[in-house]
Structures are given as C-alpha cells and as structure tokens.
Amino acid sequence: xxxxxxxxxxxxxARAKELLGSELLKEVFAQIESDYIAGWRHTSARDTDxxxxxWLAVQVLGQSGRNNHTRPDDTGHNPRHDQLRSKFHTxxxxxxxxx
Numbered sequence: 001x002x003x004x005x006x007x008x009x010x011x012x013x014a015r016a017k018e019l020l021g022s023e024l025l026k027e028v029f030a031q032i033e034s035d036y037i038a039g040w041r042h043t044s045a046r047d048t049d050x051x052x053x054x055w056l057a058v059q060v061l062g063q064s065g066r067n068n069h070t071r072p073d074d075t076g077h078n079p080r081h082d083q084l085r086s087k088f089h090t091x092x093x094x095x096x097x098x099x
Contacts, residue, residue: 033061 001009019025040054 029061029064033058036061 036054036058043050
C-alpha cells in the first residue's frame with residue numbers, strides 16, 4: 001500500500017469511528033431497533049417466520065458496531081446481546097400475541 005493510500009485509509013477509519021460515535025447515529029439505530037421489536041410484538045402467534053426475520057434484523061443491527069456495547073468485553077461477555085435477549089424474553093412472557 002502506498003503512503004497516500006495508507007493515509008487515506010487511516011483518515012477514512014478515523015471518520016468511520018467518529019460517525020459510529022455520533023449521538024445522532026446511535027439514536028437512529030435505537031429507533032430502528034425499537035421499531036423491529038415493536039413489529040415483533042405485533043406478529044401473530046403463528047407467524048414464526050416474521051418473528052425470526054425481525055429477531056435476525058435486530059441481531060444484524062447489533063453487529064453494525066453502532067456502539068461499544070455490541071462487542072464482547074475482555075471476559076467474552078456481550079452486554080448488548082444479554083440486554084436484547086432479556087427484552088425478547090420479557091416480550092415473550094408478558095406480551096405474547098394471541099390469534
């Protein structure tokens with residue numbers, strides 16, 4: 001890699017890090033996640049395909065690197081994953097849709 005390309009890559013990486021740390025972007029991702037979970041809550045009990053697609057969408061969104069909470073910490077623990085699992089578990093127990 002040439003010096004110019006290396007410098008461009010470093011600058012691009014710094015800009016990406018800045019964008020991912022943006023409060024506005026975090027708010028957008030949180031709203032999208034909230035919309036997916038709301039959609040999941042409103043699926044019928046028999047619509048497992050829709051629920052699985054929405055669950056997968058939340059997982060993909062979490063992999064976007066929108067904040068440091070989506071990555072495992074030094075112990076391999078992933079707090080964001082646990083938080084999402086808890087949300088879906090709560091919804092399943094307390095808000096199970098009925099046909």
